[in-house]
Amino acid sequence: xxxxxxxxxxxxxxxxxxxxxxxxxxxxxxxxxxxxxxxxxxxxxxxxxxxxxxxxxxxxxxxxxxxxxxxxxxxxxxxxxxxxxxxxxxxxxxxxxxxxxxxxxxxxxxxxxxxxxxxxxxxxxxxxxxxxxxxxxxxxxxxxxxxxxxxxxxxxxxxxxxxxxxxxxxxxxxxxxxxxxxxxxxxxxxxxxxxxxxxxxxxxxxxxxxxxxxxxxxxxxxxxxxxxxxxxxxxxxxxxxxxxxxxxxxxxxxxxxxxxxxxxxxxxxxxxxxxxxxxxxxxxxxxxxxxxxxxxxxxxxxxxxxxxxxxxxxxxxxxxxxxxxxxxxxxxxxxxxxxxxxxxxxxxxxxxxxxxxx
Ligand SMILES: Nc1ncnc2c1ncn2[C@@H]1O[C@H](COP(=O)(O)OP(=O)(O)OP(=O)(O)O)[C@@H](O)[C@H]1O
Numbered sequence: 001x002x003x004x005x006x007x008x009x010x011x012x013x014x015x016x017x018x019x020x021x022x023x024x025x026x027x028x029x030x031x032x033x034x035x036x037x038x039x040x041x042x043x044x045x046x047x048x049x050x051x052x053x054x055x056x057x058x059x060x061x062x063x064x065x066x067x068x069x070x071x072x073x074x075x076x077x078x079x080x081x082x083x084x085x086x087x088x089x090x091x092x093x094x095x096x097x098x099x100x101x102x103x104x105x106x107x108x109x110x111x112x113x114x115x116x117x118x119x120x121x122x123x124x125x126x127x128x129x130x131x132x133x134x135x136x137x138x139x140x141x142x143x144x145x146x147x148x149x150x151x152x153x154x155x156x157x158x159x160x161x162x163x164x165x166x167x168x169x170x171x172x173x174x175x176x177x178x179x180x181x182x183x184x185x186x187x188x189x190x191x192x193x194x195x196x197x198x199x200x201x202x203x204x205x206x207x208x209x210x211x212x213x214x215x216x217x218x219x220x221x222x223x224x225x226x227x228x229x230x231x232x233x234x235x236x237x238x239x240x241x242x243x244x245x246x247x248x249x250x251x252x253x254x255x256x257x258x259x260x261x262x263x264x265x266x267x268x269x270x271x272x273x274x275x276x277x278x279x280x281x282x283x284x285x286x287x288x289x290x291x292x293x294x295x296x297x298x299x300x301x302x303x304x305x306x307x308x309x310x311x312x313x314x315x316x317x318x319x320x321x322x323x324x325x326x327x328x329x330x331x332x333x334x335x336x337x338x339x340x341x342x343x344x345x346x347x348x349x350x351x352x353x354x355x356x357x358x
Contacts, residue, residue, distance in 0.1 A: 002063050002153035002186045003028045004049065009058030011044055011210075018044040020210035021058070026188060026203075028063075031180050033189045035197040035233070036207030042190040044210075046156050049188065051075050062153060078152035080143055080160050086131040092142045093127040099150045117148045120182050136164045137172055144179060154186035162193070173200045194234050198222065206230050228354040231275050237308055237323040239275045239348075268357045271349035278325035282341035283309055285332065295322070297336045302329060311338060 004026040011019040019041045026032045034042045047053040048060060051072035060068045067075055086095050096117065100110045118124045121141045131139055140161065147155055161172045177200055180187045191197050197204050198218040205215045206229075214221050214230045225231035231239050244267065267274055283297075295311040298321060307330045312321045322340070332338075349357045 003061075004154065004186065004188065005061040005064075006045075006048075007059045007061070009048060009055045009060060011041075011048060011053055011055050017210050019048065019055070022210070022212050023058075024205055024212060024215055026186060028186055029184055031177065031187045031189065031200060031202045033191060033197040033201035033204040034207060035191055035194060035201075035204050037233075038192065040207040041210035042192075042207060043158055045207075046079070046158055046188065046190055050077055050079055050156060076150075076152050078147040078150050078155050080147050080155060080157045086139060086143055086146070088131050090130070091127065092123065092129055092131070092134065092138075092145075095131070095142055096127075096145045096149055099146060113149045113151075114145075117145045120148070121145050121179060135168075137168050137175075140164070140172055141175070144176075148179075148183060152185070154188060155180075156188045156190075158190045159192065160189075161196070162191070169196070176200065195236060198234060206233055224356070225275075225348065226356050228273070228275065228350050228356075231348060231350075231356070235277055237278045237325060239277050240281060240322040241350075242274050242276065242322075244272055244274065266344040266347060267349045270351050271357055272352045273350045273354075275348040275350065276322075276342055276346060278308070278323045280342060280346040281322060281324040283311065283324050283326065283332075284339040284341060285336060295338055295340055297332055297334050297338060299334060300330070300332050304329075307332075311340065 005024070007023050009019055009022045010017065022041075022045070034045055036042055044053060048055055051067070051070055051074070054069060058068075059066050062075065062077075086092075087098070090098070093114065096114050097110055100113060105113075114127075118127060121144060123138065123141050123145060126134060126138055126142070129138075131142070134142065143160075157176075161169050161176075164172060173196055176187075189197075189200065191200075201218055203215060203217050204221065205212045206221065207213065208229055214226045216224075218234070221230060222234045225234070228241065232241075295313050297309060298312045299310040301308040301310075305328070307326045307328065309324045309326060309330070309332060310321050311324065324340075351357050
């Protein structure tokens with residue numbers, strides 16, 4: 001059991017501020033994700049929490065106790081590394097037993113622990129195998145089991161499943177979520193994959209240049225991003241941004257040469273851009289109808305259950321394109337003129353600094 005807190009933590013390496021005045025709290029038993037682009041400070045945050053780095057300023061707490069200057073060995077946090085780091089010459093069983101044997105625990109205790117953990121992870125049938133004879137997903141579970149038997153206060157995982165193929169990643173993240181829930185432990189997880197972060201986390205933090213830009217549940221951040229940066233980090237295809245043309249006296253128009261007509265009442269007065277998620281951009285095959293301007297289809301990607309349609313404004317001089325995510329299968333021809341639509345309450349407005357309004 002462990003809650004974790006960072007208070008105004010900063011870590012520099014020479015001229016680089018890897019973690020910049022960061023504060024957050026992770027609740028006991030929470031599955032918490034750090035998500036950000038490369039070099040945004042994710043690994044440094046984990047290393048600070050593990051005790052492998054000491055902050056230049058600020059405090060780190062585990063269960064309310066300051067651990068800022070404690071050695072890694074005094075924190076009892078288990079790290080599951082990206083490369084899994086199983087001993088190749090040991091069976092899965094011996095790999096899992098290893099941390100307990102090292103601590104000179106009694107054989108009865110070790111057996112009990114290994115049995116419990118193996119049952120939780122459904123790996124009893126592969127305990128006799130060497131890592132080389134296990135699939136990627138099985139190796140993953142053995143590595144997690146080895147971390148679990150230690151009974152740490154929390155687990156840290158740094159991009160643990162990025163090496164697996166797409167299908168296995170999907171399976172493993174469902175599994176990880178279940179394991180974390182069953183184990184009843186705090187899990188701090190780093191990923192650069194937005195879909196993974198969204199699907200797995202109870203709450204997540206979005207990082208940029210060592211700063212936390214937003215913390216919340218994935219859905220809350222997706223629906224109510226605090227800035228353009230955060231809005232652009234979540235969602236695939238990415239959110240569409242429309243520049244507002246404020247020279248229009250009546251009824252603000254979206255730039256892109258009148259792609260969609262907006263009623264001025266639909267956006268706050270100081271908005272300079274609006275965002276519209278691809279699933280909220282409607283496409284109708286009746287180009288030029290009514291007062292809504294048109295666009296042309298520039299590509300159609302049939303994904304089976306969904307279709308991604310890319311459109312370019314009709315008379316636009318810019319190269320801007322917009323994406324719509326349509327449910328189901330659609331017969332649409334590239335080059336066709338279409339009408340675009342939206343619901344006013346689906347727009348997210350941003351001011352000139354890229355911060356969300358309203
Ligand atoms: N030991 C170090 N010495 C010097 N600079 C470092 C060190 N560790 C990290 N940095 C720098 O700190 C910044 C944050 O790095 P960090 O590895 O924490 O980012 P990250 O988000 O985990 O990146 P990635 O997704 O690529 O792993 C980077 O600019 C990196 O170059």
